Amino acid sequence: MNITLRQLRAFLAVSQHRGFARAGEHVGLTQPAISRRIRELEDNLGVRLLDRTTREVALTATGQRLAGELARVLETLDTLLAETRQAGEQARGTVRVASSPTLSASLMPACLADCGQQYPQVRLQIVDQVQRLNLDSVQSGEVDFGLVVDPQSPPGLDGVSVGSDPFVLVLPASHPLAAQASVGWAQLAAQPLVLLDGNSGSRALIDQALAQHGVSGEVVQALGHSTAVFRVVEAGIGISVSPQLALPLPAGSTLVVRPLLPEVRRQVMLVRRSGRSLSPVAEKVWQLMQATLGGLLSGNG
Amino acid sequence: MNITLRQLRAFLAVSQHRGFARAGEHVGLTQPAISRRIRELEDNLGVRLLDRTTREVALTATGQRLAGELARVLETLDTLLAETRQAGEQARGTVRVASSPTLSASLMPACLADCGQQYPQVRLQIVDQVQRLNLDSVQSGEVDFGLVVDPQSPPGLDGVSVGSDPFVLVLPASHPLAAQASVGWAQLAAQPLVLLDGNSGSRALIDQALAQHGVSGEVVQALGHSTAVFRVVEAGIGISVSPQLALPLPAGSTLVVRPLLPEVRRQVMLVRRSGRSLSPVAEKVWQLMQATLGGLLSGNG
DNA sequence: GATATTCATGGCAATTTTTTATCAATCAAT
DNA sequence: ATTGATTGATAAAAAATTGCCATGAATATC
Numbered sequence: 338m339n340i341t342l343r344q345l346r347a348f349l350a351v352s353q354h355r356g357f358a359r360a361g362e363h364v365g366l367t368q369p370a371i372s373r374r375i376r377e378l379e380d381n382l383g384v385r386l387l388d389r390t391t392r393e394v395a396l397t398a399t400g401q402r403l404a405g406e407l408a409r410v411l412e413t414l415d416t417l418l419a420e421t422r423q424a425g426e427q428a429r430g431t432v433r434v435a436s437s438p439t440l441s442a443s444l445m446p447a448c449l450a451d452c453g454q455q456y457p458q459v460r461l462q463i464v465d466q467v468q469r470l471n472l473d474s475v476q477s478g479e480v481d482f483g484l485v486v487d488p489q490s491p492p493g494l495d496g497v498s499v500g501s502d503p504f505v506l507v508l509p510a511s512h513p514l515a516a517q518a519s520v521g522w523a524q525l526a527a528q529p530l531v532l533l534d535g536n537s538g539s540r541a542l543i544d545q546a547l548a549q550h551g552v553s554g555e556v557v558q559a560l561g562h563s564t565a566v567f568r569v570v571e572a573g574i575g576i577s578v579s580p581q582l583a584l585p586l587p588a589g590s591t592l593v594v595r596p597l598l599p600e601v602r603r604q605v606m607l608v609r610r611s612g613r614s615l616s617p618v619a620e621k622v623w624q625l626m627q628a629t630l631g632g633l634l635s636g637n638g
Numbered sequence: 639m640n641i642t643l644r645q646l647r648a649f650l651a652v653s654q655h656r657g658f659a660r661a662g663e664h665v666g667l668t669q670p671a672i673s674r675r676i677r678e679l680e681d682n683l684g685v686r687l688l689d690r691t692t693r694e695v696a697l698t699a700t701g702q703r704l705a706g707e708l709a710r711v712l713e714t715l716d717t718l719l720a721e722t723r724q725a726g727e728q729a730r731g732t733v734r735v736a737s738s739p740t741l742s743a744s745l746m747p748a749c750l751a752d753c754g755q756q757y758p759q760v761r762l763q764i765v766d767q768v769q770r771l772n773l774d775s776v777q778s779g780e781v782d783f784g785l786v787v788d789p790q791s792p793p794g795l796d797g798v799s800v801g802s803d804p805f806v807l808v809l810p811a812s813h814p815l816a817a818q819a820s821v822g823w824a825q826l827a828a829q830p831l832v833l834l835d836g837n838s839g840s841r842a843l844i845d846q847a848l849a850q851h852g853v854s855g856e857v858v859q860a861l862g863h864s865t866a867v868f869r870v871v872e873a874g875i876g877i878s879v880s881p882q883l884a885l886p887l888p889a890g891s892t893l894v895v896r897p898l899l900p901e902v903r904r905q906v907m908l909v910r911r912s913g914r915s916l917s918p919v920a921e922k923v924w925q926l927m928q929a930t931l932g933g934l935l936s937g938n939g
Numbered sequence: 940g941a942t943a944t945t946c947a948t949g950g951c952a953a954t955t956t957t958t959t960a961t962c963a964a965t966c967a968a969t
Numbered sequence: 970a971t972t973g974a975t976t977g978a979t980a981a982a983a984a985a986t987t988g989c990c991a992t993g994a995a996t997a998t999c
Contacts, residue, residue, distance in 0.1 A: 343640070357946060366988080371946095382719065382723050382726065390945085392944080392996060402722070417711060418683065425686075657977090659977080668958060669976085669978095670978080674957085691977090
């Protein structure tokens with residue numbers, strides 16, 4: 338009872354090739370199949386579209402009008418479908434990735450490079466924000482996905498770990514602890530600490546690690562960005578626990594770096610909305626970044 | 639491998655009703671059927687169109703673009719198909735009917751009246767020509783069909799008889815033969831005859847009837863229209879054999895009419911191109927005229 | 940007339956499609 | 970927490986469709 342595209346396509350083929358058998362060849366069907374489809378279409382429409390004598394096929398007035406319009410409509414439809422198909426294959430367009438400040442500086446450049454090489458048509462745009470905002474941006478769909486640090490139980494987000502990054506101690510070369518090759522977390526007790534502030538994804542992890550080792554460090558300064566933290570430490574205000582990825586230190590710095598034992602690592606993760614799929618392009622970039630970051634961080638610990 | 643309208647319609651329904659089961663209700667299918675169609679469509683396109691969580695269905699970016707465009711395209715298509723369907727049901731438009739002069743005056747007025755009453759939206763246009771031209775016009779498709787007189791073996795035309803019409807003798811009241819209640823064909827021998835000319839459909843029949851009765855009437859005048867014939871007869875130039883339908887005689891005429899025995903009738907026929915269908919409107923008018931003329935001519939003989 | 944070409948038709952097989960149950964996952968409310 | 974309701978996915982059986990083959994019927998051409 339319903340008109341199908343195949344009936345319409347058969348009709349167009351017949352009207353173009355002026356013959357059922359010829360139309361069949363072009364469509365890949367036998368003549369009886371065409372015959373039936375045309376009859377079905379005519380029955381469905383309640384109108385005779387083709388006058389068939391045994392010698393030739395001619396469009397009726399109604400058929401003529403239909404054929405003309407139909408050709409346009411079907412072409413539009415085919416174009417639309419082809420475009421949709423391409424959307425899945427084509428790697429082009431813009432992908433927005435939210436990234437935490439430290440990671441934007443340390444990991445994203447390599448991703449940008451790889452992406453530019455692999456998918457020249459893709460514009461990979463970094464949205465550099467503090468972790469809390471990043472998660473919101475991913476959740477709201479404002480960005481395609483995010484590169485963040487160990488978000489505990491992300492609400493409505495799916496994440497995959499791409500590697501981990503240890504925390505290290507950053508302190509002036511003149512500091513007593515700098516004499517050791519490595520420093521234990523417990524030794525940080527009573528030390529004045531300069532840390533990233535609570536908007537950073539790492540801060541909660543650092544606090545947790547300190548608490549775990551019974552240390553209630555005195556945080557004398559909390560800052561938004563590692564660069565600022567290093568400056569303050571350099572000024573002798575205190576010492577800092579920093580993600581290794583925040584290194585290297587600025588050139589000419591008088592600071593030194595020491596491993597913190599036992600090693601505490603933060604997970605670096607890619608996160609996306611759960612239950613929602615990425616756009617085809619974003620999916621490709623997601624895969625690419627997973628590979629790129631896996632390579633980078635495996636070498637890193 | 640081929641995308642069907644049903645898949646596309648299912649997709650649109652889902653995108654509108656935000657749910658497979660709800661979409662199914664509106665389309666008249668069960669939920670699994672919808673589920674399958676959507677999957678087929680996505681497989682065919684190679685793109686995910688809908689993100690389904692167990693709680694809600696959301697369009698992907700690709701799906702969103704497709705849904706918007708598709709709604710327009712399918713609406714266009716549906717409109718086109720509806721129009722085509724209507725073309726078959728709707729009785730409106732112009733129908734051109736070729737008609738021989740005598741018939742245009744005698745039979746067509748009733749047809750015009752009936753048609754105007756039955757199908758007010760239809761414009762029934764009479765193409766009043768001599769028979770020969772009428773047949774050509776029908777053949778070429780210049781008119782939808784024709785109302786003609788007994789065309790022997792019409793080439794490429796199909797005809798149906800709608801009745802017949804006897805030939806009668808028309809002559810001055812003062813003529814010797816006018817004294818008889820009826821006249822035999824044989825009595826026309828040696829009479830000067832005023833007849834319709836060869837372009838008329840009746841002329842060949844009259845000649846044939848005369849020959850059949852061994853009469854080689856002397857045709858002193860051949861004219862194109864019955865009105866002219868009557869005038870010439872009235873002028874005393876000769877007597878005439880005329881189709882009864884050419885009557886009544888002009889008011890105030892001094893002529894009289896006598897039956898010709900044995901009765902010879904001409905067939906009145908509707909003719910159309912063989913192998914070609916009429917437009918839906920023309921088909922309706924064809925049917926109507928067949929009925930109307932059948933009624934008129936059955937009363938007539 | 941005989942032949943060739945063209946569309947229509949009936950029967951049978953294969954494929955496709957739909958439905959009927961069922962499952963699995965999630966959200967909401969007790 | 971557990972339960973209940975809602976939603977989409979899945980498997981198997983049933984129903985419908987679709988295709989091809991072998992014909993038939995009509996007509997134009999030689």
